[in-house]
Amino acid sequence: MEELNKRYYGIREVADLFGVNISRLRFYEKEFPSLKPRKNRAGDRIYTKEDIEHLKEILSLVEEKGYTLQGAREYLKNRSATQSENAKMIAKLQEIKGFLENLRDGIGASQD
Structure with a gap:
């Protein structure tokens, strides 16, 4: 192409x-x-x-x-749903990472 x-x-x-x-x-x-x-x-x-x-x-x-047309539609629909779930999971993991980094920085600051 x-x-x-x-x-x-x-x-x-x-x-x-x-x-x-x-x-x-x-x-x-x-x-x-x-x-x-x-x-x-x-x-x-x-x-x-x-x-x-x-x-x-x-x-x-x-x-x-x-794929049949129906099969291709379902594949694309399921892929979109999976991508949405993955995006939510990534956002949650980034939130946890930020919390842990703040916790780490707080512990390091209190030891100084």
Whole structure:
């Protein structure tokens, strides 16, 4: 895949980038609620780099890894839930780390 250096890409550019029909991109928008490219004032779809990366992941799951559309949707949904849980866990661990560092600094200060 070529280097993405523009801010927005039209649907034709994205279709050419992946070698698929425009209709397939529109179909995947309906099948995957997480894929929501913006529309400009004229109503044309414009894809960001993030949209393109997400589409790349969807195409990989469906075409390369053999997932069904339902299976790919569930995979992406579960991955999002797992990432959310991981983020909460990291925040909690950082909070504990801060507490322990403060405790350590307090003990070190009292020994001086």
